Amino acid sequence: MADTQQKITMIEQFGASVLRGVNNSGRFARFQFDSIIQSVAACFTPRTYSLIWNQMLAIGVRSVPVVAITGAFVGMVLAIQAYDQLAGLGIEEHLGVLINLSVVKELGPVLAAVMLAGRVGGALTAELGTMNVTEQIMAVRSMGTDPIRYLVAPRLIACLLLTPILIIYADFLGMIGGYLISVPYMGINGRAYWNFSASGVELWDITIGIAKGFFFGAAIAGVSCYKGFHCREGAEGVGQACTEGFVGSFIIILGIDFVLVVIFKAIYASIWPLKLLL
Amino acid sequence: MTILADENNKNIIELKNVTKRFGKLAVLDKVSVSFEKGKTTVIIGPSGCGKTVLIKHIIVLLRPSEGEVYFHNQRIDSLDEKKLSKVRTQMGFLFQMGALFDSMTVEENIIFPLQQHSKIKDREQLNKIAKEKLALVGLDGYQEYYPAKLSGGQKKRVALARAIALEPEVILYDEPTTGLDPIRSDIINELIMKLQKELGVTSIVVTHDMKSASKIADRIIMLHKGRIEADGDAAAIQSSPSEVVQRFIKGEISEGDIQSMQVSFEDIKTNDKK
Numbered sequence: 001m002a003d004t005q006q007k008i009t010m011i012e013q014f015g016a017s018v019l020r021g022v023n024n025s026g027r028f029a030r031f032q033f034d035s036i037i038q039s040v041a042a043c044f045t046p047r048t049y050s051l052i053w054n055q056m057l058a059i060g061v062r063s064v065p066v067v068a069i070t071g072a073f074v075g076m077v078l079a080i081q082a083y084d085q086l087a088g089l090g091i092e093e094h095l096g097v098l099i100n101l102s103v104v105k106e107l108g109p110v111l112a113a114v115m116l117a118g119r120v121g122g123a124l125t126a127e128l129g130t131m132n133v134t135e136q137i138m139a140v141r142s143m144g145t146d147p148i149r150y151l152v153a154p155r156l157i158a159c160l161l162l163t164p165i166l167i168i169y170a171d172f173l174g175m176i177g178g179y180l181i182s183v184p185y186m187g188i189n190g191r192a193y194w195n196f197s198a199s200g201v202e203l204w205d206i207t208i209g210i211a212k213g214f215f216f217g218a219a220i221a222g223v224s225c226y227k228g229f230h231c232r233e234g235a236e237g238v239g240q241a242c243t244e245g246f247v248g249s250f251i252i253i254l255g256i257d258f259v260l261v262v263i264f265k266a267i268y269a270s271i272w273p274l275k276l277l278l
Numbered sequence: 279m280t281i282l283a284d285e286n287n288k289n290i291i292e293l294k295n296v297t298k299r300f301g302k303l304a305v306l307d308k309v310s311v312s313f314e315k316g317k318t319t320v321i322i323g324p325s326g327c328g329k330t331v332l333i334k335h336i337i338v339l340l341r342p343s344e345g346e347v348y349f350h351n352q353r354i355d356s357l358d359e360k361k362l363s364k365v366r367t368q369m370g371f372l373f374q375m376g377a378l379f380d381s382m383t384v385e386e387n388i389i390f391p392l393q394q395h396s397k398i399k400d401r402e403q404l405n406k407i408a409k410e411k412l413a414l415v416g417l418d419g420y421q422e423y424y425p426a427k428l429s430g431g432q433k434k435r436v437a438l439a440r441a442i443a444l445e446p447e448v449i450l451y452d453e454p455t456t457g458l459d460p461i462r463s464d465i466i467n468e469l470i471m472k473l474q475k476e477l478g479v480t481s482i483v484v485t486h487d488m489k490s491a492s493k494i495a496d497r498i499i500m501l502h503k504g505r506i507e508a509d510g511d512a513a514a515i516q517s518s519p520s521e522v523v524q525r526f527i528k529g530e531i532s533e534g535d536i537q538s539m540q541v542s543f544e545d546i547k548t549n550d551k552k
């Protein structure tokens with residue numbers, strides 16, 4: 001008897017967690033759908049431009065230092081790590097290709113996005129979460145304004161537009177960091193370093209790195225704002241929402257990165273023959 | 279027929295059989311009530327009886343699980359958010375903790391609804407309106423303050439100024455005197471009466487402060503366990519035969535509550551001895 005009882009509770013619990021999962025996914029999808037609609041609407045409403053500017057300052061301009069530092073260290077570390085192996089083969093002058101390709105295609109965008117998920121995403125979740133638990137979001141609604149339009153859309157647009165630009169900063173500083181370690185410090189010939197880099201890194205590589213930024217920006221804003229809007233009450237609720245927001249956006253960034261790499265590779269493979277013809 | 283039409287015109291808000299469930303818990307259980315235009319109705323009841331949930335249904339911040347909500351004889355609980363926004367601009371809501379935007383100054387808080395809904399774009403004119411509203415609640419001169427610098431009572435007064443910025447027909451007060459000392463509470467009471475007198479607004483106040491209720495109310499409704507326990511003017515409530523109402527007015531807990539507390543103390547003692 002007790003055994004059956006236990007089985008029923010187990011099935012019940014499993015069912016409840018499945019239902020909760022489905023509910024949450026539905027809520028998440030609806031929130032994202034509303035956010036997209038409202039963001040598009042906000043682009044055509046001059047009144048919201050000032051809100052977007054403010055968010056751009058907070059999200060974009062103030063993130064430049066951390067993103068630049070991240071990029072610079074990525075470049076420098078790559079140079080030191082890869083030098084010995086390439087020097088062993090006598091091809092240390094190819095170091096530029098390795099560093100710059102890794103930085104612009106993969107490490108620059110992903111690490112900059114992770115940095116932004118922490119800095120920007122954390123701040124967004126905490127701010128919106130606090131507004132939620134102190135009923136400020138409900139106050140916006142009570143005054144007849146759509147909180148998604150007023151609070152989420154400007155943040156989403158700012159993230160979407162500025163993450164790619166921040167990635168350019170990360171790429172740029174990554175290249176400089178790699179150069180400073182490789183040429184002045186390791187003593188590689190500067191001309192050879194840049195020549196190999198220029199022949200190895202194509203415009204395509206830089207473009208896909210920056211293009212990833214749009215998706216990463218959307219993921220950071222989407223997840224962080226959702227978590228802020230749906231956090232539980234109290235300081236603990238806001239804290240937990242911040243953690244979940246960061247972990248969520250980090251995982252989604254990695255997932256999106258994988259998918260995009262596959263897609264971009266397929267696109268590249270299909271246009272490569274055309275390029276040869278040209 | 280005319281009498282019926284008159285009756286309908288007198289009532290600005292009407293709730294019909296409103297039930298609200300959170301999960302399995304029914305917080306409101308088939309509540310039907312209408313609110314008369316230009317009057318102050320106070321909803322009293324112990325914490326957790328569904329007062330705040332009820333008042334949030336009036337402005338459709340919560341939607342009923344069952345039942346209907348009418349405003350000016352128009353059904354509003356089934357409207358989408360966009361259509362609701364128009365209805366909401368005709369109501370002002372004073373939140374329990376004020377819910378002022380803490381990233382904005384007092385002045386910016388008050389002009390926020392105006393920027394969103396009125397056609398006035400000139401900042402000087404907006405500032406003038408903010409000044410008028412602040413003067414109404416006795417806080418002119420606090421324009422540049424941030425909410426964090428204000429006391430609890432001042433926050434509520436600024437929130438009230440924000441709630442009346444669009445000159446609504448109805449003002450909903452969610453526990454306006456909770457957490458304030460008796461003097462500050464009385465300031466809020468006076469303000470509620472002043473707004474009703476000067477602006478002719480319909481006020482619906484949720485509170486568990488009996489002193490405040492009997493001072494401001496034209497009509498008092500007592501809510502208990504999601505149902506209406508009593509309904510009438512202050513005198514009728516005072517003389518209500520219901521035990522629940524009498525206990526609430528006098529602030530006495532029931533025998534059952536006392537016993538449950540004694541039992542738990544006894545338990546602790548016996549457990550310690552063991």
